[in-house]
Amino acid sequence: MEKIQSLELKNISKSFPGVKALSDVSFSAYPGKVCGIVGVNGAGKSTMMNILGGLLQPDEGGKILINGREVMIENPKAATELGIAFIQQEIQVFDTMHVYENVLAADFDKWRKGKNSLVLDRKAMKKEVQKHLDALGSNIDVDAPVYSLTVGEKQLLQIARALSEGGQILLFDEPTSSLSDNEIARLFEIINKLKAQGYIIFYISHFLDEIFSLCDNVIVLRDGKKTGDALISDIDKEKLVGMMLGHMVEGNARSGVRAQSEVVLKAEHISGVRLPKDISFELHKGEILGVWGLLGSGRSELFNAMLGIDKMMGGRIYYRENGRLEEISQKKLYPHIGYLTEGRHYDGLFLDMSIKSNITSSDIGRFASKFLGTLNTKKEAVESRSLMKQVNVKATDENMIVSKLSGGNQQKVIIAKWFLKDPDILFMDEPTKGVDIGAKAEIQNLIFEKSEKGMSFVIISSELEEIMSLCDRIIVVYEGRLVGEVSKADFSKDSLMKGIVSQEEKHAD
Amino acid sequence: MRTKKIDILSYSNYIVLAIILIVFAIGGNNFLTLKSIYATINNGSPLIIITCGVTFALLVGVIDLSVGAIGYAAGVAAGLLMNRLDMPVALAFLCGIALGVFIGWVNSLFIVKFKMNPMLVSLGMMLIIRAIARIFTDDKTVTLGDHVSAMRKARVAALGGMPMLMFGLIAVIIVCTFVLRHTPFGSKLLAVGCDEKVARRIGINTDRIKTAALMTCGGVCGIAGCFWIVTLGSVVTTGLNSYEFLAIAAAVLGGTSLLGGRGSIYPGSVLGALILLFISSGMSNMGVSIYAIPFVRGIIIFIAMYVDSLRTQSMLKTPMSTVQAKSAPAAAKP
Structure with missing residues (x-):
């Protein structure tokens, strides 16, 4: 050669x-x-x-x-x-x-x-x-x-x-x-x-x-x-x-600051096996909190460690229940939250099952009879239909197999699934990844609607525009560490990048 | 520490076999004589060879349930050709082995080409083969008489009356071991079994390797069929029943992974088969009820699976502790 x-x-x-x-x-x-x-x-x-x-x-x-x-x-x-x-x-x-x-x-x-x-x-x-x-x-x-x-x-x-x-x-x-x-x-x-x-x-x-x-x-x-x-x-x-x-349009789709409401979740010094390292934050009721960082910064790992998917090596989690903020184990926290994962096809959906089965899977116990535990499929169908309507899933009916839906509609099915459970806090990892612009706007509006009703959100997104228009507050992670917190008033590309750039410079020294 | 642990696990088969031999030597009646050992190995040669064959399939991640039936079909074919057409023994054997290769190819057609589930394909194949073989024999025992009796009776006096057939068995084991260990085909086989996706991506023709593995498996099982009719002197309709399970158990006992990519003919599968064989011969020597033998075999398989899971776990654990130790010198360099 x-x-x-x-x-x-x-x-x-x-x-x-x-x-x-x-x-x-x-x-x-x-x-x-x-x-x-x-x-x-x-x-x-x-x-x-x-x-x-x-x-x-x-x-x-x-x-x-x-x-x-x-x-x-x-x-x-x-x-x-x-x-x-x-x-x-x-x-x-x-x-x-x-x-x-x-x-x-x-x-x-x-x-x-x-x-x-x-x-x-x-x-x-x-x-x-x-x-x-x-x-x-x-x-x-x-x-x-x-x-x-x-x-x-x-x-x-x-x-x-x-x-x-x-x-x-x-x-x-x-x-x-x-x-x-x-x-x-x-x-x-x-x-x-x-x-x-x-x-x-x-x-x-x-x-x-x-x-x-x-x-x-x-x-x-x-x-x-x-x-x-x-x-x-x-x-x-x-x-x-x-x-x-590049240059971005810094839109602002939501007004009003929610940070004054009570704290529903408090994470202290969360550390995973490799990532994240010592991350603490608070989440208020009805707040939409953004987690921003480059790929590999430990964003998803933060969720996985907090929610007990991966091993949490250190840290405590406090959750407000019955009016008091008390420490809670990951296992006990899980019933109160929803977790929309990044991999829609990998761990987000039962691809070969119907829309109905997917939606009701988050809280299937609700449809079981008390005595024998048999499922009330009629009730399942009714509720999934109403949720499909609420999040606007475009499909022939609730029995359609999920793998036949488009990416945007699949994502909406996942959201419907978590809305059925109606948790206090919904963790979302890249909620609009691989979704067309129309569906993206719809998903964002759904998030707004729910947060008005008191559901809190923690959202990871790689897209700056999205995270800035969606969130009330953004925490910035870099190499597993929390390097900045930016509130709505100060949102800009520069303010978010500042944390990262300063860390990079520290590295260089 | 880590490597030491694996070493003990990889010798576990020798240890188990030794323990079994000692236990039966003490408890049994003249168990550890050359004659009885020869008899056990000789009568068990179909199982040993089928285990070798199925190892080729297991290594590429295919659980082939038709191996017993392939041996049976090859035996029936060779037996009928000798008995009804008076075909020379060697030629009849070749036909039987060729039939085995052919069935392996048919299996691979379904499994590789049509992407059907290997276990169900081979299960179906097993039923079909046995049905056809029974039609051909009218469900009657085919006696082979003079054709093979000389072969069966030949002994080597110098080696304490070792049956001549055992040379054939040893030859099969050596050839299989050689193919797996020393040829490009063997290495590719392991690569495909270890991670088919990676293998394909770096340019190995995975479909061809899987097909070849299944055909090799069929061919070796065909050889087992020939050994079977020689040691028995006739073709019985219930022959080699449930040998697929014994062979797969023996292979796993010998350290072959059901997921593919890890295992060996010798020592692995051969020792695994010997363990199962000596357990049953030792137990019948001690006069234990024959119904208890499968029970003990079952227990042994459970233990083997536990050892296998220990082995897999110690392998899958990423050696984190060595990360720091090994890269420390590198870090010392500016």
Whole structure:
């Protein structure tokens, strides 16, 4: 394989039904440089990388050139042959196999003792892997079983795999999201080493200080468009954040401050296994509290730790019951709350069941008779119909299977489910993710309506516009810590970013 | 500490087998003689080989319930070809094995191509095969007489009267172990079983590997069928009944994971099968009621599953304690 001197992308667009994930993005990359790619969720970073990795095809008109020649990357194999290696965010290893087998797993047949031999030349395999591991400065034993490795070491295997496949263009997608601080330092050492050896490196991250300490230049995407392409030495964090977020309409859909009402929930020093770290906040009756932070900041982990989904390593939770604010266990808190999770398909719905069954699942006991516990299906149907009407689910009837609904309607079914339970507090993780604009507005209005009636909300959203128009107060988390609290009067992009930027700077010092 | 624990667990089968042998040697009557050990292994060779076969399927995450029936079908086919068409023994055996490979391929067609549930496909296959085999034999025992008796009776005097057949058994075990351990196919098999998605993403043709695994499984079970009719000297209609469960239990006993990706022919599955075999032969040697044997086997399977879950848990635990220790030197470097 010849040495790659340049990689150019010209006018790359990618449309999915209803969405333009990338439009007209062009940039180039050269050996010995680390190119950072940043953007908020849904900006098109992953689409970009998947196109380079051969997992997606760009629309007509876009061109990819290597050494000035146009290439087609039809599938992951073609990408490998061109020297492009994708180091994915989820670690891709075989836990029950050995280190050297993992590194060379893509092509075992290549490692037979001879052309016509059936036998694997394990000695040669180990030697080859040892070579790459040495080059990476690692002392992992090639014979070790992979399950005994740490996450960082497993990731190193992926890098070794990329090198053994002849990768010259390395795409790192959020490589630090599950690493410890030491392991991150280690990874950076390795990336710098690879950079010095003349590899072309792409580095996607949500962590701005990583971008600043590692990259030579940075490409910013927003809503599928390139909004920035600069040498890292030419910009600072605030400028970069500006490119990522753009100018926003700072609408205000709700007036009146609810912070004066009584506190219904108080969290003190909540800590999880890794994230969050020591987060405290109060929630008032009827208040809509926003939790804002970048991906990986520990937002969802905060919910999971508080609600007993994950282990809570430290902290107390107080809940107002019978007029008094008293400490409560997670198990006892759960009946009083609702939790709309981020993964609609993953843990939000029973996809193969009817709308009715999904809605009533949050409080099925209500429909059971006292004596034998038999279900009153008629009552179930009536109540789910009325809720469907309330949240405006568009479906033929309550018996329709949920997987047949559109994303927005599915989300409304989840909301109807929690409205049926009618908890005092509703936790929502990305309530409008992947929902069209119409449904988004409807969902926001439902949240307003319910909060007027006294339901409190804690809402995670990646979209600044949304969280600012929806919430009465926003707490900002960064790397698992609470770094700021902004009240309605002070809402602005800058006030929210300030907490994060100041933390990044603290890091840099 | 961590590695030490796993080491003890991975030798657990040798320990269990040794304990069983000792217990029966003390409690039994002439149990630990060469003759009785040879007899147990020789009569158990169909189970040992079927366990080897089903291991190939289990390793790619397919619980194949038709393995006993495949052995049965191969035995019936070979027996009928010898008995009714006077076919040479070797050729009849080859036909039986080929039938096994073919059934494995049909299984894979449903499981891999049509994405049907493996357990139900192979359950259906088991019923169909047994029905067809019974039609062909008119539900009557087929005697093989001279065709195989020489093979069955051959002994090696130098090794204390070891049956010649055992060489065949050992050869099968060696070949299966070799295929799994030393060929690219074996490594791919483990990779696919360990994580099919990852395997596909890094470029392994997972469908082809699964098909090949099921065909190998069928072929090996076909060999087991040949051993079965030789050791018995006839083809009985109830042959190899419920061997699929014994074989899967033996494989799991030997450390093969039902989820795929972890296991071995030797020592794993072979030792697992030997444990089950010696338990029953030891118990009948002691004069325990034959109805009690499945009961004890059941208990042993429970214990095996518990050991397996211990093993899985200790594997799945991410070694967090080593994170700090191992990366400390790296951090020391500026």
